[in-house]
Amino acid sequence: MSHGFQALVRRLERAQAIQNNRFNRAAGGRSLPLGGGFAHFLGEGHPLNQALGLVDPLSEDELITVEAFLGQPTVLELSPGADPDLWPLLAERGYRLQQFQQLWxxxxxxxxxxxxxxxxxxAEPREADLYSRVVSAGFMERDDWQAAEPPFQSSLDVPDAWGFLVFVGGQPAGGGMLGIVEGVAMLSGDGVMPRFRGRGLQKALIQARLDLAQRRGCDVACASTAPGTASQRSYEAxxxxAAYPKVEMARG
Structure with missing residues (x-):
């Protein structure tokens, strides 16, 4: 790994870890610093319980500690910046590949x-429920956002983070999040309801967030998608x- 690429990975992973920590704390979760990143716990079996930003060496004792902290399943989101000695340790402890992500x-x-x-x-802070329902409806492949039951409530009062909404004919159609850490703009949580797709709404959401990020002094932006998806095509457009692939490793 070249020095320049390694520096980029560490910068982006640090930014994502710090942003997730802000959201985790805003939601009342607990955080455990380790490996240059954090493990986040929001409650037993919560889908966002995970560790990420792990770019420094991690001992077996530290791994056992994070397993106890997160419970089952223990999920680690890892990048090419992870310490090479971590991979055989994960194999010994029975971790399996859960899913791939591509960082853009x-x-x-x-x-x-x-x-x-x-x-x-x-979106305004008072619109947190609207924002959560609209984005969740997009993820859940539903067109009725008012009936959508979000698996978790998105906070719109996290420092240096903004939720965006996109409208069609005055109707909320989708949304996405922008977070900023140390000059890095992170675009995440994009969701557009099925009946509004194919109109370039995600691209409009991306452009609006990039515009604010640039005005806030950011020099680089990143986002993660599953490989080969419509979201990937929107970001490429x-x-x-492509910056680098990421993997989720899970145990239990």
């Missing part, structure tokens, strides 16, 4: 955001290129 990145220097006809705006 683009520089923000010279970014030009085209004016579109789609209405995208930052907005100038993102």
């Amino acid at each position: 990145v683009r520089p923000l220097a010279g970014l030009v955001v085209s004016e579109g006809s789609t209405t995208v705006r930052v 907005c100038g993102f290129g």
Whole structure:
């Protein structure tokens, strides 16, 4: 791994770990610093219980500690920046590959955001329930956001983070999150309801968040998607290129 690539991985992984820690604490969760990142616990069996940002060496004793902290399953989100000695340790302790993610990145220097006809705006803190339901409806493949029951409530008062909503004919159609840490803009949680897809709404959400990130002084933006998805195509269309793959390893 070249020095430049290693520095990029460490910077992006640190930013994502810090942002997730902010959201975890805002939701009342507990955090355990380790390996240069954090393990986050939001409650027994919560889908966001995981450790990420692990770029420093991790001993077996530390791994056992995080397993006790997170419970079952223990999920670790890992990048190419993880210490090479961690992989055989995970094999010995019975971890399995759970899923792949691809991290996408683009520089923000010279970014030009085209004016579109789609209405995208930052959600207000009082709209946290609306935002959570609309984004969850997109993830759950539902068109009735009012009947959607979010698996967790998104917080809209986290420092240096903004939820965005996109509208069609005055109707909420989707949303996505922007977080900023140390000049890194992280785009996440994109969800558009099925009946509004195919209209370029995700691209509009991406462009609006990049515009705010650039105005806030960010020099680079990143986002994660599952490989080969419509989200991947939207990010590529907005100038993102593949940075590196990530994997979720799980035990229990």
